[in-house]
Amino acid sequence: VVQLAESGGGLVQPGGSLRLSCAASGFTFRIYIMSWVRQAPGKGLEWLSSINTAGTTSYTDSVKGRFTISRDNAKSTMYLQLNSLKTEDTAMYYCARPKGMLHGSSWSDYDAWGQGTQVTVSS
Numbered sequence: 853v854v855q856l857a858e859s860g861g862g863l864v865q866p867g868g869s870l871r872l873s874c875a876a877s878g879f880t881f882r883i884y885i886m887s888w889v890r891q892a893p894g895k896g897l898e899w900l901s902s903i904n905t906a907g908t909t910s911y912t913d914s915v916k917g918r919f920t921i922s923r924d925n926a927k928s929t930m931y932l933q934l935n936s937l938k939t940e941d942t943a944m945y946y947c948a949r950p951k952g953m954l955h956g957s958s959w960s961d962y963d964a965w966g967q968g969t970q971v972t973v974s975s
Contacts, residue, residue, distance in 0.1 A: 854878040854964045856947050861969030868937050872969055874930040874947030879964075882925035887950050887962070888932045890943035890971075898943075899955045901932065910954070915941075937973045944968040 860872040874886070887902040901911045901921040909921050920933040930947055948965040950956060959965070 854949070856949070856964055856966035858945060858947050858966045858969040861945060861971045863972045863974065864937055865975050866937060866939055866973055868973070870934045870937065870971060872932040872934065872945055872947075872971075874932075874966060876928045876930070876947075879949075881923075881928035884949055885954060886923065886930050887948050887954070887956075888919075888921060888930075888945060889948050889957075889962075889965075890941075890945045891968075892940075892943040895943075897957050897959060899957050900945075902950065902954050903930065912955070934971065937971075939973050941971060942973050943971060945971050 855877045857875045864870055885902055885904045888900045889897055890900055891897050900915055903909050903921045903923050918936045923930045946965045946968045948962040951963050953961045
């Protein structure tokens, strides 16, 4: 069974940092492109970042320079380092496995995702 489990979220002040983790199991993690997406209350799904099997990364403009995606294939784990956090970054963050479209903003663009980890940025 494919499983993705996010962790590392929390409450942080503006300008702060968090490191999210995504533990994968039930599939050969190293051969899949993986992504981070988020959903804020009352808003749609937003693609944030993807990393391919070679470690090549891509980011949406709003997080470029602030967030860093990485992966450890030996541990079947993906990470998202969140720096310089803003109040508008408040959302539930999910790791997800894309079907094909790499920057998808619909749940139908992904065939697996975790339960999410909440990030709240507030003073």
